[in-house]
Amino acid sequence: MAEPKENLQMEKIVSLCKRRGFIFQSSEIYGGINGFWDYGPLGAELKRNVKELWWNTMTRQRDDVAGLEATIIMSPQIWKASGHVDTFSDPMCDCKKCKRRFRADQLCEDQGLTLTKDASGKFVLPPGTKCTNCDSTDLTEPRPFNLMFKTYVGPVESEDSVAYLRPETAQAIFAQFKNVLETSRQKVPFGIGQIGKAFRNEVTPRNYTFRSREFEQMELEFFIKPDEAVEAIHGSVVTVPETGHPGEPQPNWGWQAWHQYWVEERVRFYEGIGLSRDTLGFHRQTADELAHYARACVDILFKFPFSKRDEKGELKGEELEGIAARSDFDLSQHQRFSGKPMSVFDEELRTAWGKLPKEKQDDLWRRYYENRKKYLTKTGVADEAAQKQATDDANALAKGSYIPHVIEPSAGVDRLILALITNAYTEATKTDDKGKSETLYTMKFHPRVAPIKVGVLPLLKNKPDLVKKALTVRDLLRPWLNVYYDDGGSIGKRYARQDEAGTPFCVTIDFDTLGEKPELLDTVTIRHRDDGRQERLKISELLDFLLSKVR
Amino acid sequence: MAEPKENLQMEKIVSLCKRRGFIFQSSEIYGGINGFWDYGPLGAELKRNVKELWWNTMTRQRDDVAGLEATIIMSPQIWKASGHVDTFSDPMCDCKKCKRRFRADQLCEDQGLTLTKDASGKFVLPPGTKCTNCDSTDLTEPRPFNLMFKTYVGPVESEDSVAYLRPETAQAIFAQFKNVLETSRQKVPFGIGQIGKAFRNEVTPRNYTFRSREFEQMELEFFIKPDEAVEAIHGSVVTVPETGHPGEPQPNWGWQAWHQYWVEERVRFYEGIGLSRDTLGFHRQTADELAHYARACVDILFKFPFSKRDEKGELKGEELEGIAARSDFDLSQHQRFSGKPMSVFDEELRTAWGKLPKEKQDDLWRRYYENRKKYLTKTGVADEAAQKQATDDANALAKGSYIPHVIEPSAGVDRLILALITNAYTEATKTDDKGKSETLYTMKFHPRVAPIKVGVLPLLKNKPDLVKKALTVRDLLRPWLNVYYDDGGSIGKRYARQDEAGTPFCVTIDFDTLGEKPELLDTVTIRHRDDGRQERLKISELLDFLLSKVR
Secondary structure, eight states: OOOHHHHHHHHHHHHHHTTTTTTTEEEGGGGOOOOOEOOOOOOOOHHHHHHHHHHHIIIOOOEEEEEOOOOSSHHHHHHTTTTTTHHOOEEEEEEEEEEEEEEEEHHHHTTTTTOOOOOTOEEEOOOOOOOOOOOOOOOOOOOOEEOOOOOOOOOOSGGGGEEEOOOOOOHHHHHHHHHHHHOOOOSSSSSEEEEEEEEESSSOBBBTTOOOOOEEHHHHHHEEHHHHHHHHHHHSSSSOHHHHHOSSOOOOOHHHHHHHHHHHHHHHHHHHTTTGOOOOGEOOOOOOTTTTOOOEEEEEEEETTTTOOTTOOOOOOEEEEEEEEETTHHHHHHHHHHOOOEEEEEEOHHHHHSSSSSHHHHHHHHHHHHHHHHHHTTTTHHHHHHHHHHHHHHHHHHTTTEOEEEEEEEEEEEHHHHHHHHEEEEEEEOOOSSOOEEEEEEEEOTTOSSSSSSEEEESTTTTTHHHHHHHHHHHHTTTSSSSSEOSOOOOOHHHHHHHHHOSEEOOOOOOOOTTSSSSGTEEEEEEEEETTTTTEEEEEHHHHHHHHOOO | OOOOOOOOHHHHHHHHHHHHTSEEEEGGGOOOOOEEEOOOOOHHHHHHHHHHHHHHHIIITOOTTOOOOOOOOOTTTHHHHHHHHHEEEEEEEEEEETTEEEEEHHHHTTOOOEEOOOOOEEOOOOTTOOOOTOOOOOOOEEEEOOOOOOOOSSSSSSGGGEEEEEEEEEEEEEHHHHHHHHOOOOOEEEEEEEEEEEEEEOOOBBTTBBBBBBEEEEEEEEEEEHHHHHHHHSOOOOOSSSSSOOOOOOOOTTTTHHHHHHHHHHHHHHHTTTTOOGGGEEEOOTTTSSSTTOOOOEEEEOEEEEEETTTTSSOEEEEEEEEEEEEEEHHHHHHHOOOOOOOOOOOHHHHHHHHHHHHHHHHHHHOOOOOOOOHHHHOOOOOOHHHHHHHHHHHHTTTEEEEEEEEEEEEEEEHHHHHHHHHHHEEEEEEOOTTTTEEEEEEEOTTOOOSSSSEEEEEEOOOOHHHHHHHHHHHHTTTTTTTEESSSHHHHHHHHHHHTTTTTTTEETTTTTTTTSOOOOOOOOETTTTTOOEEEHHHHHHHHHHHHHHH
């Protein structure tokens, strides 16, 4: 359970977010709707900046990633292939006395208990589990509740017209893999990135915007050659240490090196927007936690005030992003369910294979065969059919064809926004000459994500020359940066307003700008948000200075 | 009906969009899902550029507009207040013989007939209407089909948990009006802008991406003072001619001037991204067409190949954007349904009112009263209650309070993308020395929206010095522009590829760049897409040159 101090901090953050227009409750005038949150003017800018940075870093700045923007409603077949129709559910139970409904795992956790499974795999409440509303122990057994929002497409409501709001953006990337491959001149290894809304009908949304029912994801699916193909081409597969950045991608990397590469690239991304390594946590999933098809998954965590603590009393953190090595599971599933081939042909592999000694061929063939057979068996294909299919697959490998494996860095936008807000939040108490004290809030956003980059402030509102000059400065900067022009109230008040908005720089136009001190003509004061430091800069140097800070 | 030539052009555009990765059918590997379209790598960039330009132009570049990003699923109360639950429907009828389902108005239109209404307001098929599938005239009478996608929020499917996917983004802006006003330091007149997905369960999606079930909108709600308030403050209300841009906003503008201002601002936007005035059409809604609360609405049309023709045989065009003067209807409805006040207090009005002669006060009071009463009566408030409420409202006006009126420029992203693609599409036949001819396609996008801004091409792939230099140029430009690096195939082939992608500039790095002709050291060839013109430019001048063209 979070400490009272941390609850208080969360409350203050929520309050500032509302007061300054970062985050509002959706449909607030109608009493709200549980699990849905709107972004106000500052929040919308913050979110746009984060998404734009991700898109730039992950797609535009790279030759080896293409973008995609798919629909939220897709063919329901996609969710059968992905397993979401059958298994994307949370265990849910009801209190028979007060009729309150709970997510069974959370209900247990809140009482220091753990939800368990019986021999047949069914969830069972541990003895003594109580309703946290009325203390009754008369609870229904947990049953699965599918988290996908359901709707009907077209004018008839029937089983044939059922569709789902996507619970993740990833599947569209797999479904469009071939179209993108064929139109983008990419070759494996390459990735497809997408940003977009996703929906999960959480039984109990909680922790402010952290777990909401409508949210946004930034996902990359990075397609790589299976290790057997890399080994056939390059003689061996390079693996890298499990810590530290492995450097520029190499042709002889296997899945493990690519996975480690993406973990470190993503950490660099977070560091680049102000989340230093010490604010983050890492969780490498254990064999027990991993999905049957996954080879590894590292979660990047952020230490929120509401995060649980470990045995040593340290905040453990909550997941911002998971980077999973998902083998060739996803494309294989879509190949099986759609009947459309998802394999790629690799000329280099075909040539290399032909030159391998027979034992090497046999060894690679057998290992590939085993992996394919394991996948097929695990997903319910009968033994004989699985053997036949795996044989075909291994024969195809020998001829240069394979289904790519995938590394998936999958980030949640809204939880990242909440992490950035939490990380930026600072308060300080200022006492004036008369002993009266007030609390000042500063949102110390990294300039790259700050909603407003610069405040432009004429010293006085009622001096036309100052105002005119200030508007010139505003118009000089505005095509390049988000500028907030403010002429209302004392300079101190205006600084404080920009501090709360997280604006890293304020530019003040005063009489020296107009040449009262001739040597200061056409210079302005730049004030730095985090330490209040002020310096004098020529207007002609202003744009370059600011661009160097915010890009 | 579209001419065969125009059908053919549409087919070619659809084919190029698929082949080059602009637009794919959603869930194509599963046979698709009717009315849903994905954007491939080039389409996703094009769409991002358009949305970014709208956001910049409409919010960041203006002091008087704030942004918002609200959820797709909101309280269902919002759609009761807006009228969508009761009236957002299309007339639908079935063929009793072949069971095909139609949108009744489209079914009639396709046969040169017009759907009519009987005395009670019910839709009636004109005599002789046939099923276009099986020619039967045995059709059901039209009945309303609500176009909102329905779902359930939370673990119980009941009337209490019904929610809708928003059919437009506008309502969230009205619902959050007070929150934005209170947190953004804006004062009327000001606007709130939003970009986001919306959903309509069209009975028969058609015309490629033009009418789809999932689409994106860019909407501004610009809140203004009621004319009576403007007149009280400024003595009179300025109106402006119905054509031409009225210039910078003035404090004494009434709704008509603001409306005309936004029509012209929006036309400028389209001109600024390559849709010249002659590609657009305009439709000023007649009194019959306007909603009861609307004072005017101008639709900006684009002439698509599938557009209908008028009596003179000219393409009429299809709606890209509607700019509506919606009076104070929207905020008034939310005030009534939520019980939360939507009025603003205007100190300037209160002061001015006190100084007005009694007759003027009475005149303004009465006109405001009449407008409010008309709204209340039209929306079903009983006469006595409407009189009382309108009296209260007019008394509030006299004390400086009113519900703002609104001008709404509402644009569809996807139809704009389709307009840009249609407008950009050109083909030319080239015949070589041997008499062999091929068709070349060029997408003449305005550089501001072009998915790729510049192709960087080393003359030869197998000369390390050329490649190294080309990569330097790529890395110089990439932080600022979307660059495509291409070293595959002849220069001619690579130019042709970029022409099809709509890339306005290609930069070629050749031996002169490396100093073979010393005077050309560190210069490159820039090739212009639309006329094939080439010029030589210093690498050091390249970024500024390109930025001046694409921004």
